[in-house]
Amino acid sequence: MNVERETVSVGEFEFACGESIPDLEVAYEAYGEFTGDNAVLLCHALTGSAHVASHREADDATAGQARAWWDDIVGPGKAIDTNDFYVVCANVPGSCYGTTGPASENPETGAPYGPDFPPVSVADWTEAQRRLLDELGVPHLHAIVGGSVGGMNVLEWAKRHPDHVDRIVPIATAARLDTQSLALHGIKRRAVLADPAYRGGEYYDREDRPTEGLAVARQIGHVMYLSKASMDRKFGRRSAGRDAQRTFPADPTAQYFPYRDVESYLDYQAETFVGRFDPNSFIYLTRATENYDLSAGFESDEDALGAFDGEALVMSFTGDWHFPVEQGEALADALRAAGAETAHHVIESDHGHDAFLVEPENVGPPLADFLAEGPEGSAITDTVEQSRDYAPVHNSLFGT
Structure with a gap:
């Protein structure tokens, strides 16, 4: 070709x-x-x-x-x-x-x-x-x-x-x-803007990038792209298992409740995305x-x-x-x-x-x-x- x-x-x-x-x-x-x-x-x-x-x-x-x-x-x-x-x-x-x-x-x-x-x-x-x-x-x-x-x-x-x-x-x-969809797009954008590392979009010369907010925005997007039936079929209520690595900090109750398979999936998708996409571009493209x-x-x-x-x-x-x-x-x-x-x-x-x-x-x-x-x-x-x-x-x- x-x-x-x-x-x-x-x-x-x-x-x-x-x-x-x-x-x-x-x-x-x-x-x-x-x-x-x-x-x-x-x-x-x-x-x-x-x-x-x-x-x-x-x-x-x-x-x-x-x-x-x-x-x-x-x-x-x-x-x-x-x-x-x-x-x-x-x-x-x-x-x-x-x-x-x-x-x-x-x-x-x-x-x-x-x-x-x-x-x-x-x-x-x-x-x-x-x-x-x-x-x-x-x-x-x-x-x-x-x-x-x-x-x-x-x-x-x-x-x-x-x-x-x-x-x-x-x-x-x-x-x-x-x-x-407008509402969910607005929430995704706010997740990026609320990240302290975003600094009004002036972050390119800093080591700490606004990855946390972008990660949450990506997770919301993934939920939008799936259906209830597909999520139930793919993940159900299953625990992610003992070997699953949390990307986000655990909350105070985490030791009592399972880290679920669907959470692990969304964390993985977010982690890979923030390594390849620019937060400002995300803001600009969602606005368009x-x-x-x-x-x-x-x-x-x-x-x-x-x-x-x-x-x-x-x-x-x-x-x-x-x-x-x-x-x-x-x-x-x-x-x-x-x-x-x-x-x-x-x-x-x-x-x-x-x-x-x-x-x-x-x-x-x-x-x-x-x-x-x-x-x-x-x-x-x-x-x-x-x-x-x-x-x-x-x-x-x-x-x-």
């Missing part, structure tokens, strides 16, 4: 907030050969990177991930077949995986931008990707695919550059966060997610998508309470009303929001068919009426 892994300067960049930086560098990976009409852009989730598929040149330390985040979907002979498509994934502005963000050096001061980095939005991610594709000589896209906030990124493309893409695949996403609203500047979601006359595949998961099926159907309705030929493929799964990352056997077939055939692909089921019957409340963190 032919692979490009580069960081490209797209020059001075003005963010949607009105602030500018003198040079935006965008880290990207590209797979396959560009033939003029076969480009597919992938949009990563909140803390993802450009490292989508495994390859010999991969440096996972640089990618910031233990493994390629969609390796089961992208590659030769896989759902997004790099023998057929030229696949590009760019790390978004504000991140810490190669593209310019708060931890990057400000050329005007020689120090990290820190909290002086401009606030970022999903619109900024879209424009940075458009600038990168211009540098790569890719004027038009066969498709754009993304999950979670990456799905919002996909929608923003259809809104801002409707003539630049033929097909879009927003997966496990919605036109905006609901109130419960929270403030995304597809209808911004328009009267409705339908109006925002009115200029897109391509084809769409919306994918939802029944166990996803972060972006429930009903939000996916509302998005599909807006696309249909805007005139886009649209299928809403609902996947029965009790895994939770992360199902789009860990269930390639369910995600791959409809995705491959859509890229090849459009909404009429044989593996695609447009469950318009069926999807209206799903009541995602029982999968919520506060449901029963």
